[in-house]
Amino acid sequence: MTILEDRPSNPAAGDHDRPIGHGRMQRKEDPRFVRGKGHYVDDIVLPGMLHGAILRAPVAHARLVSIDTTEALAHPKVLAVITGTDLQALGLAWAPTLSMDVQAVLVTDKVRFQGQEVAFVVAEDRYAARDALELIQVEYDVLPPVVDARKAMDPSAPIIRDDLAGRTDNHIFDWEAGDKAETDAVFASADVVVKQEIVYPRVHPAPMETCGAVADFDPIDGRLTLYETTQAPHAHRTLFAMVSGIPEHKIRVVSPDIGGGFGNKVGIYPGYILAVVGSIVTGKPVKWVEDRSENLMSTSFARDYIMQGEIAATKDGKILALRTNVLADHGAFNATAQPTKYPAGFFHIFTGSYDLAAAHCTVTGVYTNKAPGGVAYACSFRVTEAVYLVERMVDILARKLDMDPAELRLKNFIKKEQFPYANKTGWEYDSGDYEPTMRLSMKMAGYDELRREQKEKRERGELMGIGISFFTETVGAGPRKDMDILGLGMADGAELRIHPTGKAVVRISVQSQGQGHETTFAQIVAEEIGIPPEDIDVVHGDTDQTPFGLGTYGSRSTPVSGAAVALVARKVREKARFIAAAMLETRPEDLEWEKGRWFVKGDPSVGKTIAEIAMGAHGTIALPEGIDGNLDAEVTYDPPNLTFPFGAYICVVDVDPGTGHVKVRRFIAVDDCGTRINPMIIEGQIHGGLTDGVGMALMEIIEFDDEGNCLGGSFMDYLLPTAMEVPDWETGFTVTPSPHHPIGAKGVGESATVGSPPAVVNAVVDALAPFGVVHMDMPCTPARVWEAMQGRTRPPV
Amino acid sequence: MQIPAPFEYVRASSVDNALALLDRHGPESRVVAGGHSLLPMMKLRLARPDWLIDINDLFELDYLLVDTVPNNGRVLRIGAMTRHTTLLESDDIKRLFPIVIDAERVIADPIVRNRGTIGGSLCQADPAEDLSTVCHVLEGVAVVRGPAGERMLSMAEFHRGPYETAVAQNELLIEVRVPIRDDSGSAYEKVERRIGDWAVAAAGASVTLAADGTISHVAVGLTAVGLDRNVTEVEAVLVGQAPTEQLFVEAGRLTSLACDPLADQRGPVDYKRHLADELTRRVLRAACRRAAASISDITI
Numbered sequence A: 001m002t003i004l005e006d007r008p009s010n011p012a013a014g015d016h017d018r019p020i021g022h023g024r025m026q027r028k029e030d031p032r033f034v035r036g037k038g039h040y041v042d043d044i045v046l047p048g049m050l051h052g053a054i055l056r057a058p059v060a061h062a063r064l065v066s067i068d069t070t071e072a073l074a075h076p077k078v079l080a081v082i083t084g085t086d087l088q089a090l091g092l093a094w095a096p097t098l099s100m101d102v103q104a105v106l107v108t109d110k111v112r113f114q115g116q117e118v119a120f121v122v123a124e125d126r127y128a129a130r131d132a133l134e135l136i137q138v139e140y141d142v143l144p145p146v147v148d149a150r151k152a153m154d155p156s157a158p159i160i161r162d163d164l165a166g167r168t169d170n171h172i173f174d175w176e177a178g179d180k181a182e183t184d185a186v187f188a189s190a191d192v193v194v195k196q197e198i199v200y201p202r203v204h205p206a207p208m209e210t211c212g213a214v215a216d217f218d219p220i221d222g223r224l225t226l227y228e229t230t231q232a233p234h235a236h237r238t239l240f241a242m243v244s245g246i247p248e249h250k251i252r253v254v255s256p257d258i259g260g261g262f263g264n265k266v267g268i269y270p271g272y273i274l275a276v277v278g279s280i281v282t283g284k285p286v287k288w289v290e291d292r293s294e295n296l297m298s299t300s301f302a303r304d305y306i307m308q309g310e311i312a313a314t315k316d317g318k319i320l321a322l323r324t325n326v327l328a329d330h331g332a333f334n335a336t337a338q339p340t341k342y343p344a345g346f347f348h349i350f351t352g353s354y355d356l357a358a359a360h361c362t363v364t365g366v367y368t369n370k371a372p373g374g375v376a377y378a379c380s381f382r383v384t385e386a387v388y389l390v391e392r393m394v395d396i397l398a399r400k401l402d403m404d405p406a407e408l409r410l411k412n413f414i415k416k417e418q419f420p421y422a423n424k425t426g427w428e429y430d431s432g433d434y435e436p437t438m439r440l441s442m443k444m445a446g447y448d449e450l451r452r453e454q455k456e457k458r459e460r461g462e463l464m465g466i467g468i469s470f471f472t473e474t475v476g477a478g479p480r481k482d483m484d485i486l487g488l489g490m491a492d493g494a495e496l497r498i499h500p501t502g503k504a505v506v507r508i509s510v511q512s513q514g515q516g517h518e519t520t521f522a523q524i525v526a527e528e529i530g531i532p533p534e535d536i537d538v539v540h541g542d543t544d545q546t547p548f549g550l551g552t553y554g555s556r557s558t559p560v561s562g563a564a565v566a567l568v569a570r571k572v573r574e575k576a577r578f579i580a581a582a583m584l585e586t587r588p589e590d591l592e593w594e595k596g597r598w599f600v601k602g603d604p605s606v607g608k609t610i611a612e613i614a615m616g617a618h619g620t621i622a623l624p625e626g627i628d629g630n631l632d633a634e635v636t637y638d639p640p641n642l643t644f645p646f647g648a649y650i651c652v653v654d655v656d657p658g659t660g661h662v663k664v665r666r667f668i669a670v671d672d673c674g675t676r677i678n679p680m681i682i683e684g685q686i687h688g689g690l691t692d693g694v695g696m697a698l699m700e701i702i703e704f705d706d707e708g709n710c711l712g713g714s715f716m717d718y719l720l721p722t723a724m725e726v727p728d729w730e731t732g733f734t735v736t737p738s739p740h741h742p743i744g745a746k747g748v749g750e751s752a753t754v755g756s757p758p759a760v761v762n763a764v765v766d767a768l769a770p771f772g773v774v775h776m777d778m779p780c781t782p783a784r785v786w787e788a789m790q791g792r793t794r795p796p797v
Numbered sequence B: 001m002q003i004p005a006p007f008e009y010v011r012a013s014s015v016d017n018a019l020a021l022l023d024r025h026g027p028e029s030r031v032v033a034g035g036h037s038l039l040p041m042m043k044l045r046l047a048r049p050d051w052l053i054d055i056n057d058l059f060e061l062d063y064l065l066v067d068t069v070p071n072n073g074r075v076l077r078i079g080a081m082t083r084h085t086t087l088l089e090s091d092d093i094k095r096l097f098p099i100v101i102d103a104e105r106v107i108a109d110p111i112v113r114n115r116g117t118i119g120g121s122l123c124q125a126d127p128a129e130d131l132s133t134v135c136h137v138l139e140g141v142a143v144v145r146g147p148a149g150e151r152m153l154s155m156a157e158f159h160r161g162p163y164e165t166a167v168a169q170n171e172l173l174i175e176v177r178v179p180i181r182d183d184s185g186s187a188y189e190k191v192e193r194r195i196g197d198w199a200v201a202a203a204g205a206s207v208t209l210a211a212d213g214t215i216s217h218v219a220v221g222l223t224a225v226g227l228d229r230n231v232t233e234v235e236a237v238l239v240g241q242a243p244t245e246q247l248f249v250e251a252g253r254l255t256s257l258a259c260d261p262l263a264d265q266r267g268p269v270d271y272k273r274h275l276a277d278e279l280t281r282r283v284l285r286a287a288c289r290r291a292a293a294s295i296s297d298i299t300i
């Protein structure tokens, strides 16, 4: 039985600098990865397996006139060609999205973005399936597309979602947070107000492994086994049951090794559903794996926020208030994955790390003829956009006030004694101590020395920039009273079983896409029950093998599942106390715990190790009332609040004045993610996130032309950073444990992706200060930087 | 996995065999060298040859040698199957043609350079391809062989425009010959959005200095800005002059007027014109410095 655990008590006071459970150990999963023995969806081969391929729309907006599949069906290796009409007959032409909208699985009426799914071919091999796509004849009646989100609400704009009854425009939602009247009042009386439009363009998570599935429907017992690239196997299973009518207990979702997710693998894509339909129709397992262009053009993008920012302050640099109106481009279907109450995710953490008198934001979501999605790419539910906005606005204010941006930040931080801190948009920041983190980053950077160097260089006409970003995240969604996805509370489960010989297995509901769960979670258990992490197997990614939970995204694994694992281990430890007492013929309250062992108070030589107790539990001794004969436990953890990791980043760039080329010379990242479990894994997450941040700041963008053609459909056009674009990362840390998390951990997966883009852009803008540049939008490509130097900054969209 | 349209595949065993196979399989057959231009296009189904003739066994075309040939004098002979990496690592090239090293360092990445060939690069004639510009600037000669025998083409004759060369369907590029000039220096510089990306714009220059330190011979070429030839406009201005910053500025100005770039995701037209100017100045500066250094080398 799964029980709902009580609120955890505050973590025991102690030395939180000490990493948990063997600290910097090598990752248990790495031997298989470094030897090429990882096992991904595309490695799965089932007897008789067929292969699917998707025909995609070549245009962004068009009425579907006709589809002729005759020639494709005549291909000797083709077994089935499925169209929207076929799905309509099964009631599967449309599927619910994670945001209460619907998305076409295959086009029935109208194409709404380039790359949309039009037909599905099932063939004996992948080559034949791909070849047969060219044999399908489709006639389109091309319509004018809505490409620019700014024009989506024009009365003359074509209506994209005419499938939705009563639709007369492209509006999706309006959402706000904070007190408008109060904020306006503060602005009205402020000494200084600065405004800036800030665009966070559309980017793509581009995981190394593209999305795919192998569906195996057994027509005899009605069981569906679905191997999928998913970050949330349990949520997917529930949704599949709801959509397909296959009862949930007959569905098994397996997420094997996953080659990167970054939010790209949270949603349910038409391809997954089509693999299932293909298997049902043919009675054989069907594999579908998209290619790189399909991944870039049709799966979940990130960002696409056009933000009008305003910041108010006193003359001497006390920041008073922030407000912003955001236009959010959600593409053709509202398929963003957000907790239900929050259509703009956690964007309302845009008040950042500062103690403000007021704040207000509005977000308007619109449809455009672009691929759907909207929350992806390590963004902590839109915290990325929020942090970018506030950290750019603070820099713009610093320029206006002619203040050093570090000094301005230090002056306005929420003070240590103010935590827990209720911000003006409804968050309660659980903990924080910002100034030491900021000061450490400045010390590591040699901040004053850098400013001196910059001054000298400016005199020589050289362009050097120093950019600062101080971010506060809100991660670990979330308390069930506030947060759900499609009605599923955002809790996670853990089951721990100690085998008779003292080895253990812990089963978790979150799924690793590279974050190192098999190591981190073993380390948490190791810390709590005192057996080595090598003796603890971590099982994840298979709904038949693991307890229910919502999965890995939004940096929630350690804050939520990590807590579940710590608590389940404590439960086992408590149970072990009773069994040890029985074995030692003493009372449980007479026993004392030291790592791995209960012993008799005052007589440390008399005690039982966890292994001995496990054997005892499964042995023949008489057990106390209410204690059953095992050393196992389960919990489901409902987090009482989110956790609020933070960090101070400093970026140093050199800009070539002749070409506009930006070189990131140094990057200093001081992170505070609370209690640190495995510092090596934390650093790995940070290195990856910083690289993401440099990529977004300097080169990544999914652009569209006026016809709505995607211009970022290959790695020649969608640039990802390499080792050559990034410096040696200089990382540091402070530790401010979360007061409500059982071990004080806060989550770190997305910190660096969230925190680094503003540091890089702030550095570039700082370098361009001699040209009077106050703001430039990402990506800071050589051409865009040069244009900014000519006084021609322009939004990327 | 991106899947090309169906094709047949055969490995050629010699140059003659490759030519015979091209003849036999006709217009829908293509040779594949490093495959780093052709295969991506096939995977996107932009290229759909019926037959792929693999010339990677033609080791006889993988060479680099300094030679004296009738009419051309002292030349560096580069076999068409010479890989980018071989060029990058060659001491002869480093000494004689630093422009090649400059360019190779910014062509793609080591993985591509290990397979991609000079022959494939020149025959692909991508407008953003770097070695074409380099060969133009060095006034290389292309040796092309077909059923009717061998012909020698200047780069101007060889390179007809974007994606277009004088090599007929049933011919092979065999060799590139680069004349060796004493007292010379050369350089190449490229602006790219990311390492391994194709050029936003690039420029190359080769300069020969006379005994009095004036420029006796010069060639300037551009990449990715709509010019498939050397910037002959600057030659008259530079030849006979002592290399000065003022001269480079004028050369840069003329170059930016001579080019004809298109706006695309890499940048607007005026930026690319600016780069033509900026990079021309930089490569002329570097080439003159290297030429001067090579003279002092000899006198030592």
Ligand SMILES: Cc1cc2nc3c(=O)[nH]c(=O)nc-3n(C[C@H](O)[C@H](O)[C@H](O)COP(=O)(O)OP(=O)(O)OC[C@H]3O[C@@H](n4cnc5c(N)ncnc54)[C@H](O)[C@@H]3O)c2cc1C
Pocket: B030, B031, B032, B033, B034, B035, B036, B037, B038, B039, B040, B080, B081, B106, B107, B108, B109, B112, B115, B116, B117, B118, B119, B120, B121, B123, B124, B128, B129, B130, B131, B167, B171, B172, B173, B174, B196, B197, B198, B199
């Ligand atoms: C990611 C990436 C980045 C790149 N970046 C750059 C760059 O920045 N700068 C740059 O210059 N290049 C770049 N390239 C291209 C690279 O240099 C290729 O190697 C080169 O363009 C083609 O050489 P190849 O041997 O691979 O030719 P292939 O792809 O094998 O062939 C190209 C064409 O030439 C023909 N061909 C090949 N050899 C001969 C021959 N001997 N005779 C007649 N026809 C022949 C083929 O039939 C084909 O049509 C890049 C490539 C990639 C994949």
